[in-house]
Amino acid sequence: MKRRSWQEYQKEIADDHYYYARSCIRQNFFPGSEKAFIDILTNDLGKDLLDDPKHSSCTGIGYHSDIVPLETIMTVVARQFSLMNEAGYENFVTSCITSFGIYTEILATWHEFPETEEKTRENLFKATGREFRKPANVAHTSDVMFHFRDEIAARAKHRLVNAVTGEPLRVVEHIGCHYAKIFPKSGIGGSEFPYVLAGMIESWGGEVVDYPERRHCCGFGFRNYLVQANRGYSIANSHKKLESMAPYKPDFIVANCPGCAMFLDKWQYAIAEMEGTTYGQNGHGIPVLTYEEMAGLVLGYDPWALGIQMHQVDVEPLLDKMGIEYDPAAKYLGRNGKYIGKPESAVVNCCPTDTIYDIRE
Amino acid sequence: MKKRIIVIGGGVAGMQTALRLAEQGIEPVIVEKEPELGGKLRGWHVLFPTFTPAEQVLTDLRRRINERGIEVMTSTEVVGLEPRSVALADGRRLTCDSVVLASGSTLFDASIKEEYGYGIYDNVFTSADLERMFNEGRVAKADGSAPRRIAFLHCVGSRDEKVCQQHCSKVCCVTGVKQAMEMKRLFPEADVFNFYMDIRMFGPGYEELYREAQQSYNIHFVRGRISEASPTLEGRVQIKAEDTLTGRPLRMSVDMLVLLIGMRANDDNARLADGAGLQRARSGFMAPRDLFLGNVASNVDGIFYAGTVTAPKTIGESLNEATAAADAAVRYVEA
């Protein structure tokens, strides 16, 4: 891709000392990714990061479902900043695209409409007695990962290349609407050709695949997924994206936003069950990774430690392609290393792990 | 001694201004930053609405400049002006009795509208590219094959706050219609779509041209601005828009996407204006003293405007305005 313009959208990313805000969806569906992010930053890169137990959800999902008023979410956000101040940090990193959107948007609103900031300070003080200072820097966790992409590349145990042919893996990236569509300047590469994931992919040896519906929403649409009656919309959007990317034969999808990663994974299952359409090699789905998982794999983390077993679409074919060694038998082990049973196999699942477990059982 | 007036810019407006000045016994000097006269006209193929070859107009103007023996300084950039002198980039200062600023405007850089992928996707072109291709006689997709479906997008870099171009560039509508017809002539089997918000056919014969494009050329006009362009596996360009007349989103892939780029104010307008105390409009174009009774005069006595330095204009309008500007300048120096 001849994207040069990303360089015009450079944003300030702090080098160290991050106040980390977790994501509701990421910790629900990709707890391993959050763990991996912290591990990579602190262990591999030796950075300082605070995982503060007192912070809460930004309530962004509630806000975008229109049940949480703007004033309320502003105050919740203000509380997060206050916690950060309290802990002595000023670089806010959030693990969620919705949150990232919320933080940048609220900071911009406070700037544009100062009376809203005043009101928020008032509300926060009234409710909690807290005050706050705005962060020096707000970044999404992927921004930080992008920031250190070369350091990670230097430590790479695996590259995003086919271990057999040496060809770069074909990667489809999905950015998540709220990363840069709200404020193009707040995303690396802007809103049209975001470079945050592409930069990692290229640094780590992969090839980014552009396709017609690249910029399209995964279809979460908040109330559109959260209410069962509306899910036809949600699945239809992912369906549209999958149909559009399938002819490019991507080796995997990497998503910036935890929700998108979950949906692009789960909807492949639902589409297969609903209408029999399957994607990917042999119809066993296109693996979907979070960028933390992608980075973890590159750095040689154990796939199961990254939580890849929590995906509906099996990632093993990708691991095989990358030449990553893993223990198939360790996939479904509980926290003490004991086998806890395995999920039912679905159309999109391919790995003949059944036999292994059948033997174990 | 003959009065001397410096004409900054050697495009159609500058050339016509100089010719008119010479006719009235003034000694004009054309200062042009490019190596040759002609300005934007050098890049055009045929002119709307008559399909007159641009070359024909250009050749005639150049011939008359030669015949009159008008002094022309090419490859010379102006960095500042005053009513009685012009400063050049090489440090020289030319003195004169008055200045006509005919420095024109700049074509909008389509790559700024990232969502259309100009410079990124092979088959996205600008109207200026297309004119060049017409002139070179090689109109084709990037791979050299003939297009079967072509889309034109109006208002690229015009009427768009996102790129700080709120003004209408005036000529792109009719250019889009003209180019669509030219494409249809070259590729009669191709489907041609024009995506527009308003079709502004303000000039004589323009509306007729539009109608002919619709009825005789079967060019499809879709009211809706293209939202984004993306590549397809076959190297085509997929575009999305709303067909606003039906209120439904529309998607299609095309072999060529042509962006009808607008005119924007020259970047050096700001510097020239600041130096000379000239006023600029919000759009960045120079602001005439008065839009009705003094539209070729600036707010500074002795500095006059001709052509698109004040706003987007057609070739014909620029020529007319050049005459008016020259006359105003003559009245000034002879007063």
Place this chain on the structure above:
Amino acid sequence: MGKYFDMLMEDVRMREGLNACMNCGVCTGVCPAAEFYNYDPRQIVSIVQSRDDEAIEALLKSDTIWYCGECMSCRPRCPRGNTPGYVIQALRTLSQKLGFFVESEKGRQQLALKRIIGENILRTGYCIVPRLVKPELHPEQGTVWQWIYDHDKEVYGQFSPSYMRHGAGALRRIDDESLAEINRIFEVSGGSEMFETIEKHSDRKAREMGYEEGADQQYMMDVFTTNSNEHY
């Protein structure tokens, strides 16, 4: 004339989101909702900027304003610097404030969202927790999710030392003091009031619709699952 428009304009999102629309359709061209619903953000903006009270009231009571997925794809493209998504947010907020949301099928779903997401926020400090994603209500989450759901402590335990317990880490239990702060924030900033408004109007509508117990669990499940299929 313009009563609702003025009310909308009290919302900063309206002031940010609506300048002057020229109906170019760029927003609709990329809008995911326009593709799958009988929905056209351009027309919404167009109606709102008409300041026609009758038309805006009809809008506030319609399904139309509830289709948007708030992905904000419209925002970076608008040549007039509008954000139809913000206008929608303002409309939705007003529709709930005025109790108009219960007049449409999609609007009534706000009750389900309030009860599922809203109450969860106050209870846990998170929008979503694993126990909320019940496999029977989320069949699309698939077989692996069922497995995770059934063995949550085992699975999450591998990645978080404090799953459903106090301390740092994924899905930790948030301490009571923090939860109390969140709750007070909702009290002070209008969040709780919004919840009550949603409950109040839903209850009224439920009774109007013949639910004798008002907006009970049955009503909530009905709004959660009902799709008249008249939205396309």
Place this chain on the structure above:
Amino acid sequence: MTFYAPFCLPFILGAAVMFLTLAWKWGKWLWLLPRRDKMRLLRGLPTRRTLQAVGEVISESLLHRRIFRVNPLLGYMHMSLAFGWFLLIAVGWIETIAYLGFRYVPLQGHVFFKYFATGLAHKPVFDQLMDLLLLFVLSGVALAWGKRFYSRAMGLKRTTKHVLGDRVALSALWFIFPARLVAESTTCAIYGGGGFLTGGIGGWMADHIGIMPLLTMESVAWWFYSSCLGIFFVALPFSRYMHIFTEIPLIFLRRYGIRSGEKESSFDNFQVEACSRCGICIDPCQLQSVLGINDVQSVYFLRDRRYNHLRLQVADNCLMCGRCAERCPVDIDLNTLRLNSRDTMHNVPDERRYGYFKGVDRSSGEGKVGYFAGCMTLLTPRTLSAMTTIFEAAGEEVWWADREGGVCCGRPLKLAGETDSARKMMKYNAELFRKHGITTLVTSCPICLKVFREDYDLPGIEVLHHSEYILRLIRAGRLKLEHGSTRFTYHDPCELGRGSGIYDEPRAVIEAVGELFEPASTRENALCCGSSVANTAISDGQQVQIARSVATELEATGAEVIVTACPLCKKAIGRGTQRQVRDLSEIVAASIK
């Protein structure tokens, strides 16, 4: 005496084919007549209508009275051929009887009597009479030849373009009488006798040609004559000459009150095949005279319909102004036939259509007089305000019938052939009118008027065009008008004039307010404005062309103001002239004291 020679064979075969075909066709058509029409026929037979029909057959089928009205020379041509031939047959019959007394003579005996009667003593009276009649017919043939070359002499700018079958029959017909002349003359040359014509030519031939060649010639001539007859007879039922025999039953059936309707019926066959393709309908057609469209006129429409190759483009491209029907010598109900063809082509019975009429009625109020402005009138608001002024001045309590809840009258759909859909509108509006208890229904649109009068079931409601209504108000003294000096000319709307027979009322109204100047084509001959809703084929530009030509005629009267009484005509003519164009109501409203 034997009445047979080999040359008779072509004639005998031809005549047999013809009569059998005729019998088959008539039989089938009569058999397939709807029951109601059959009853009309049976009830009509023993009445005076039968006699009237006989009279009409003589005046039209033989004498061609109506064609005389178009052009005397053309009338003479048709009469000489038809009536002349008829007399030849009739007098020939009498001649046979005169010679042979009452005895059976086979058909060919009558027809070729001259050939068989050579041995009999001559009766010069008959010889002379028959020659005179032959000359009469031959003069018609000569004119027919002449018409091919110079039709204008007979008042026709254009003649019909015929199909191949017609050309064969026509050629045979042209040769029948010259062949008879030669055959009879040759026989006279050999055997003597004959009148001034055949005898004269025969004598000349006897003097100049030897007997052997004459004998050969005689044989050839009679063979040729018989062959021409045979060919003509075979071609007749399949060509335009079918009209000769079809017009007769048509006249009878019509006298018995049988008509074509909005659906095709067996009776239509009598009308369709009664067309002689004389081409009189071509000239009055403005599509022809103004636009040069020359394949859609009634003659071609009927021809195409008869041979089952009617195309939509032909059926749909007609203004239905009725100018052709006004001139048709056979009085064929051209508009109705075209309408029922359109019905066949376009009508789709579909119960679901216009289901939305349920619930569109928002009407209220009552009034003795209902005013149905008509869709088009809504585009001529001056007419509306003029009508308001008139109603107020006359103190009329009016219920505005199509202001809230009224739908289109249905005539446009009917004209487009969508008969069943049109019925839905008629039913809806009729119910609406009844609901509001009106006793008079006034409309400003002649299109609506026609359908209200002809297709609506409105018992107890009198339907008036506003011209009639206004005249009544004037006559009743409810409107006091100022007579001024303005010079008006009046354009007869097709649907009002030819369509509904209203010519005098608008004129009387105009004369009450000013001076009236008649244009060159007026009343029954009035031109169509060109924007007729019956035509969905011509373009906007073509409509304007017609409007211009109409306006030119109206302007030529020197009038200051062009008046019409139809909103569509007003709109249309307004596009073709710089003069003022006003609806009748406007000039009345402006003249109220």
Place this chain on the structure above:
Amino acid sequence: MAAINFGYTISKPRVIDLDRNNLRKSDEILREMPELQTCIGCGACTAICTAGNLTSFNFRRVHTLVRRGEYQGAYEEMNKCMLCGKCRLVCPRGINTRGVVMLIKRKLGDF
């Protein structure tokens, strides 16, 4: 398959997809009536429309959709038209709108 009751189905796209739409009928219509292509979308026809003032029938929208190859429902929509012909009188491009209605009905009647 279908063993699981999801409680919803994948929504069908409403997008006018000119890559998928079959434009044959649309081309035929434009060939028979090229003037239809001169529509400037002013909406005068729709504003004046008798049927359009009683129902949601929108002539401009329907014929535009037909030109884009969206035939679904167009025939049924056109059947709401009463052919009164006011639209023809107001069309600034002089399009034979009644003819368009008849033509579209004829071309799409067999759908």
